[in-house]
Amino acid sequence: MSDNFIQMGFLKRLHNKYFYAALAFVIWILFFDRNSLIFRYKNIKELKDVKRQREFYMREIKKDSESIDELLTDSATLEKFAREKYLMKKNNEDIFLIVKEDED
Numbered sequence: 625m626s627d628n629f630i631q632m633g634f635l636k637r638l639h640n641k642y643f644y645a646a647l648a649f650v651i652w653i654l655f656f657d658r659n660s661l662i663f664r665y666k667n668i669k670e671l672k673d674v675k676r677q678r679e680f681y682m683r684e685i686k687k688d689s690e691s692i693d694e695l696l697t698d699s700a701t702l703e704k705f706a707r708e709k710y711l712m713k714k715n716n717e718d719i720f721l722i723v724k725e726d727e728d
Contacts, residue, residue, distance in 0.1 A: 695702050706712040713719050
């Protein structure tokens with residue numbers, strides 16, 4: 625008998641206009657609104673990706689700043705960089721390049 629009363633109470637709530645209005649509001653917020661949960665999930669995911677990229681670029685900037693500072697202060701490092709990167713040489717030197725081929 626108590627199951628009958630529970631079902632009747634539940635059915636009364638289903639026929640209430642406020643229930644339909646609240647249900648429509650929840651559905652609208654979840655799926656159709658400009659700030660829907662789906663849109664918020666995508667934004668949170670994109671924000672995490674942007675933060676990860678920012679951290680990567682901040683580390684790269686720090687590393688490059690240290691390299692530039694070292695190149696500007698140490699002439700031996702500057703000479704090594706010029707020889708390796710731009711294949712510069714002294715007048716009495718010869719440069720031989722050894723190119724390794726990929727083994728596929």
